[in-house]
Amino acid sequence: xxxxxxxxxxxxxxxxxxxxxxxxxxxxxxxxxxxxxxxxxxxxxxxxxxxxxxxxxxxxxxxxxxxxxxxxxxxxxxxxxxxxxxxxxxxxxxxxxxxxxxxxxxxxxxxxxxxxxxxxxxxxxxxxxxxxxxxxxxxxxxxxxxxxxxxxxxxxxxxxxxxxxxxxxxxxxxxxxxxxxxxxxxxxxxxxxxxxxxxxxxxxxxxxxxxxxxxxxxxxxxxxxxxxxxxxxxxxxxxxxxxxxxxxxxxxxxxxxxxxxxxxxxxxxxxxxxxxxxxxxxxxxxxxxxxxxxxxxxxxxxxxxxxxxxxxxxxxxxxxxxxxxxxxxxxxxxxxxxxxxxxxxxxxxxxxxxxxxxxxxxxxxxxxxxxxxxxxxxxxxxxxxxxxxxxxxxxxxxxxxxxxxxxxxxxxxxx
Numbered sequence: 001x002x003x004x005x006x007x008x009x010x011x012x013x014x015x016x017x018x019x020x021x022x023x024x025x026x027x028x029x030x031x032x033x034x035x036x037x038x039x040x041x042x043x044x045x046x047x048x049x050x051x052x053x054x055x056x057x058x059x060x061x062x063x064x065x066x067x068x069x070x071x072x073x074x075x076x077x078x079x080x081x082x083x084x085x086x087x088x089x090x091x092x093x094x095x096x097x098x099x100x101x102x103x104x105x106x107x108x109x110x111x112x113x114x115x116x117x118x119x120x121x122x123x124x125x126x127x128x129x130x131x132x133x134x135x136x137x138x139x140x141x142x143x144x145x146x147x148x149x150x151x152x153x154x155x156x157x158x159x160x161x162x163x164x165x166x167x168x169x170x171x172x173x174x175x176x177x178x179x180x181x182x183x184x185x186x187x188x189x190x191x192x193x194x195x196x197x198x199x200x201x202x203x204x205x206x207x208x209x210x211x212x213x214x215x216x217x218x219x220x221x222x223x224x225x226x227x228x229x230x231x232x233x234x235x236x237x238x239x240x241x242x243x244x245x246x247x248x249x250x251x252x253x254x255x256x257x258x259x260x261x262x263x264x265x266x267x268x269x270x271x272x273x274x275x276x277x278x279x280x281x282x283x284x285x286x287x288x289x290x291x292x293x294x295x296x297x298x299x300x301x302x303x304x305x306x307x308x309x310x311x312x313x314x315x316x317x318x319x320x321x322x323x324x325x326x327x328x329x330x331x332x333x334x335x336x337x338x339x340x341x342x343x344x345x346x347x348x349x350x351x352x353x354x355x356x357x358x359x360x361x362x363x364x365x366x367x368x369x370x371x372x373x374x375x376x377x378x379x380x381x382x383x384x385x386x387x388x389x390x391x392x393x394x395x396x397x398x399x400x401x402x403x404x405x406x407x408x409x410x411x412x413x414x415x
Contacts, residue, residue: 001390002361002415003400005378008407012233015406016268017224019216019239021047022246023395024178027055027073028185029212031081031156034059036189039209047217050394061090068094070321070366070394072101073149075126079106080153083115084160088132091120097366099126101319106150109140113161137161137204141168147316148175151200152182158202159191169198174316176290177247184245188212216240218248220396222297223372225255225274227406229301230379232276235406236265240272250291257281258301281307289313296373299328299347303337304380312346321394322365331374334360335381364388368395375403385413 026047033041041059046052051071058066058078062085068074075094082088093099104124107117114136118129137158144151151167158165173179183193183200190208194201216239228235242249242264252262252272259280265271284307288295292314302309317324325341332339338352362384364371368391378384392399404410 002385002387002413003389004383004385004411004413005375005403006382006409006411007379008231008233010407012227012231012235012406015233015235016271017235017237017402017406019220019224019237020049020396020398021045021239022215022217022219023047023049023051023073024181024217024219024246025185025212025215026052027077028152028156028182030055030059031077032185032189032207034081035157035160036207036209039207043212045212045214047395049397062087063089065091065093068092068098070095070098072098072147072320075101075103076106076147076149076153077156079103079117079128079130080110080157082130082132083110083117084135084157085132086134088130091127091129093127097321101125102146103128105143105146106153109142109150109154109167110135112140113137113165135161137163137165139166139168141170143171144169144173145171145315146174146319148173148178151179155179155182155186155193155200155202159186159205159207161204164202164204166199166201172289174289174313175247175292177245181245181247185212214239215244215246217395218244218246218251219293220372222248222251222255222294223376223399225251225260226297226301226373227376227379228260228274228276229255229258230304230376232259233406234276235274236268236271237274238268238271240270248291248294251294251297254284254286254294254298255301257284258298258305258307280305283308285310287313292316293369295347296324296328296369299339299349300332300373300377303332303335303339303349304377306351308349308351310342310346310348312342314347315345318344320369321367321391322370324365324367324370327363327365327367327370328373331362331370334362335377359383359385361385361387364391366391368392372396372399375399375408378408
């Protein structure tokens with residue numbers, strides 16, 4: 001699906017955006033609910049998007065093929081969940097791109113705990129054949145430089161293991177706040193977790209029912225910070241909580257460097273007001289090891305407002321829905337910005353540009369975060385086209401409608 005996008009004709013003065021509920025809290029909450037005796041699975045806290053839908057559907061299966069589509073979170077979390085569920089016999093499959101995303105670290109760790117997992121085509125990758133059983137647990141060493149979801153998946157099933165589980169980190173963990181989110185949610189449900197910088201120990205136990213409250217998605221909020229920065233507009237985002245387990249709350253601090261202030265709304269309870277500020281840094285150098293999902297919105301914003309940048313700690317972006325590092329370089333080149341990869345762990349732009357001789361047509365690379373980061377380019381290039389707009393359904397199905405709500409005009413382009 002292709003959209004041609006035009007910016008608002010007037011300054012955004014009172015835009016109100018209802019953010020989707022947190023995908024990260026939802027996916028973890030569903031899996032934890034499924035392991036809670038006497039508790040219901042899901043509830044008002046669950047975000048409505050592709051990732052949560054495939055997990056909800058899969059949790060009720062005990063045999064046959066489970067298709068998780070393009071969801072890396074579903075693949076990782078369900079691999080551990082099914083491996084620890086006695087009597088289950090399933091095949092986990094997904095899209096071609098999902099089958100290219102690494103799984104070896106998680107598979108080997110689960111096997112070390114007694115799991116029976118077979119890689120059907122290539123060792124270390126989906127599709128997988130899983131025969132669920134009671135796991136022994138014990139102690140495993142995990143390479144934490146690829147994905148925090150490997151650790152989260154192991155931790156969530158750890159209380160079900162006979163000996164509990166100790167996870168020792170090898171390397172510097174990427175997206176550590178997501179691991180801490182998992183730990184926090186487990187503790188809310190009565191599980192005892194002992195955490196040190198390079199080790200997490202989970203005791204055997206039983207999850208207790210917990211009334212998880214709905215909470216807006218800070219990762220999604222980053223794209224409205226981007227729009228506020230590019231339009232100098234006033235936007236109120238709802239559902240966010242400043243006291244949160246979500247690490248991407250860092251968007252508030254990072255976009256303050258790019259001319260966006262944040263204050264609590266006096267008129268809308270639970271709302272945060274984003275407003276323009278003349279305080280814009282001349283350059284930003286940021287280690288995003290803890291917050292790699294913020295990189296697309298930050299990189300595109302900097303390219304358009306003319307702020308050179310160096311973003312590091314992004315090794316995990318190479319194995320997302322697409323190689324986001326390469327995708328951002330390719331798409332920014334279409335508007336004349338020469339963004340360069342720093343090997344496999346970063347992006348850098350020193351302000352270099354080149355002439356653009358034709359109206360760009362962007363590709364989302366079938367990645368929801370790339371699509372949402374590129375849409376606001378229309379503020380500087382009215383009428384820009386994005387191919388693959390349907391990708392936003394993975395985390396934010398209502399994104400395009402909400403863009404229209406604050407004045408953007410969107411036209412579908414016939415193929």
